[in-house]
Amino acid sequence: MAAAPRDVPRRGLFIGGGWREPSLGRRLPVVNPATETTIGDVPAATAEDVELAVAAAREAFRRDGGRHWSCASGAVRAKFLRAIAAKIKEKKSDLALLETLDSGKPLDEANADMDDVAACFEYYADLAEAFDGKQRLPISLPMENFKSYALKEPIGVVGLITPWNYPLLMATWKVAPALAAGCTAVLKPSELASLTCLELGAICIEIGLPPGVLNIITGLGPEAGAPLASHPHVDKVAFTGSTETGKRVMTAAAQMVKPVSLELGGKSPLIVFDDIDNIDNAVEWAMFGIFANGGQVCSATSRILVHEKIAKQFLDRLVAWAKHIKISDPLEEGCRLGSVVSEGQYEKIKKFISTARNEGATILYGGARPQHLRRGFFIEPTIITDVSTSMQIWREEVFGPVVCVKEFSTESEAVELANDTHYGLAGGVISNDPEICERLTKAIQAGIIWINCSQPCFVQAPWGGNKRSGFGRELGEWGLDNYMTVKQVTKYCSDEPWGWYQPPSKL
Ligand SMILES: NC(=O)C1=CN([C@@H]2O[C@H](COP(=O)(O)OP(=O)(O)OC[C@H]3O[C@@H](n4cnc5c(N)ncnc54)[C@H](O)[C@@H]3O)[C@@H](O)[C@H]2O)C=CC1
Numbered sequence: 001m002a003a004a005p006r007d008v009p010r011r012g013l014f015i016g017g018g019w020r021e022p023s024l025g026r027r028l029p030v031v032n033p034a035t036e037t038t039i040g041d042v043p044a045a046t047a048e049d050v051e052l053a054v055a056a057a058r059e060a061f062r063r064d065g066g067r068h069w070s071c072a073s074g075a076v077r078a079k080f081l082r083a084i085a086a087k088i089k090e091k092k093s094d095l096a097l098l099e100t101l102d103s104g105k106p107l108d109e110a111n112a113d114m115d116d117v118a119a120c121f122e123y124y125a126d127l128a129e130a131f132d133g134k135q136r137l138p139i140s141l142p143m144e145n146f147k148s149y150a151l152k153e154p155i156g157v158v159g160l161i162t163p164w165n166y167p168l169l170m171a172t173w174k175v176a177p178a179l180a181a182g183c184t185a186v187l188k189p190s191e192l193a194s195l196t197c198l199e200l201g202a203i204c205i206e207i208g209l210p211p212g213v214l215n216i217i218t219g220l221g222p223e224a225g226a227p228l229a230s231h232p233h234v235d236k237v238a239f240t241g242s243t244e245t246g247k248r249v250m251t252a253a254a255q256m257v258k259p260v261s262l263e264l265g266g267k268s269p270l271i272v273f274d275d276i277d278n279i280d281n282a283v284e285w286a287m288f289g290i291f292a293n294g295g296q297v298c299s300a301t302s303r304i305l306v307h308e309k310i311a312k313q314f315l316d317r318l319v320a321w322a323k324h325i326k327i328s329d330p331l332e333e334g335c336r337l338g339s340v341v342s343e344g345q346y347e348k349i350k351k352f353i354s355t356a357r358n359e360g361a362t363i364l365y366g367g368a369r370p371q372h373l374r375r376g377f378f379i380e381p382t383i384i385t386d387v388s389t390s391m392q393i394w395r396e397e398v399f400g401p402v403v404c405v406k407e408f409s410t411e412s413e414a415v416e417l418a419n420d421t422h423y424g425l426a427g428g429v430i431s432n433d434p435e436i437c438e439r440l441t442k443a444i445q446a447g448i449i450w451i452n453c454s455q456p457c458f459v460q461a462p463w464g465g466n467k468r469s470g471f472g473r474e475l476g477e478w479g480l481d482n483y484m485t486v487k488q489v490t491k492y493c494s495d496e497p498w499g500w501y502q503p504p505s506k507l
């Protein structure tokens with residue numbers, strides 16, 4: 001039975017600890033992509049609102065000399081992060097439902113995302129606390145009359161610009177470490193899915209987060225994201241989204257020599273060797289790698305390379321498994337493939353498939369709207385073969401449930417094909433041979449390598465890419481460092497004069 005949809009809360013912009021109508025009074029419709037119906041609206045912020053949000057964050061960073069937030073101990077901030085995590089858990093089913101209504105992802109996935117959100121706030125609460133004991137560690141110097149240590153300090157006010165594929169989770173990957181570090185923040189979620197991020201504002205009010213520590217402004221990229229990225233009082237921008245927008249954010253930030261971290265697109269390979277014992281295990285990971293979240297995952301393993309000896313068997317099983325996926329209204333129990341996020345994304349994916357066909361690739365399975373679903377932006381799981389490396393489907397990120405499969409005959413050919421991309425986010429190897437796994441771990445140019453799996457993600461481990469997939473690492477201790485700046489403190493501890501200059505003669 002499908003869960004009953006509920007009212008979508010009507011929210012303002014979350015600025016300075018309270019709700020505010022957007023300065024120009026405009027709002028954006030929220031469309032449920034699984035039904036194509038409008039279910040609510042969100043405020044559309046513009047540069048005027050960005051100004052207010054940045055000012056609120058600046059004031060919160062400096063308030064009382066930072067005693068209550070930016071200069072407070074990590075333990076103080078950890079309490080707030082834990083309180084947020086507790087509220088997320090308490091409201092998990094409401095939040096998951098909103099996430100599904102807003103994005104079209106299966107409810108089971110949205111529930112898992114909310115678990116990950118709570119776990120991420122808890123993890124950074126732990127790191128914030130542990131951090132207190134790690135400050136001011138002495139640095140060994142070659143001169144005894146000096147003592148030095150490094151002080152890690154919050155970088156300041158941060159602008160966090162996030163995408164629609166995991167709306168609250170991708171926001172949390174930035175908000176939790178930024179707050180743990182002592183920064184104050186302005187979050188700009190994607191206009192295609194902002195509902196749960198606004199609910200995070202409601203949670204901040206409930207737990208009494210000091211006003212202005214987190215501000216949340218919804219709105220369009222050029223109207224709300226761009227003024228945030230270029231704002232002179234924003235000390236750092238952390239961005240997740242498309243490579244094109246990432247370039248714009250980096251260009252804007254460069255004008256003020258503002259640091260950025262960028263988590264961008266991908267076209268990640270999954271390489272399946274012929275030494276495996278169980279082909280179905282490999283097929284299931286391959287499916288999870290491209291059909292989870294409808295393939296709208298930056299790290300999706302959207303290019304499968306399979307050894308020629310097992311290619312036929314692998315493809316037969318992949319098609320058999322793909323036929324078996326439950327595609328339905330994402331609220332229906334057991335749904336494993338919901339709708340894609342928007343009409344724009346739906347049209348874009350269909351265009352990718354028709355271009356692949358026109359370029360001579362074979363649509364082995366899928367490629368169309370499932371016949372039993374007349375409304376909503378649904379696309380069948382799609383498997384494409386006979387792909388050459390010059391085709392668009394091989395080169396460009398689709399961000400949909402579309403995978404291309406290519407055969408290889410030698411390990412070096414597999415490596416060459418895997419690295420034949422401008423992207424470098426992730427890569428996977430499925431093999432029983434530890435030496436193959438070891439060699440490919442080194443050879444694949446990517447920030448994340450999965451061995452005998454695809455996509456598992458742990459908050460403790462670093463996440464991020466190379467090449468045009470961006471730079472900087474989120475999650476783990478690396479995630480906290482993203483929001484810190486390092487200050488060198490060096491003390492002269494001798495009563496002796498330094499003695500470089502001749503002292504003037506005493507009269
Ligand atoms: N790496 C990833 O996780 C993601 C990749 N994508 C890729 O990007 C494609 C387009 O999706 P979009 O939602 O349009 O992604 P996008 O990159 O345009 O949007 C991401 C965020 O950037 C904001 N933004 C847009 N223009 C901006 C600007 N000039 N300055 C500052 N912020 C700006 C958006 O409002 C949103 O919050 C997808 O089809 C997919 O291929 C999309 C979302 C996530």
Ligand SMILES: C[N+](C)(C)CCCC(=O)O
Nearest residue numbers: 165166296297298299457
């Ligand atoms: C690890 N996962 C799949 C939950 C999130 C991937 C991050 C992204 O798509 O930007």
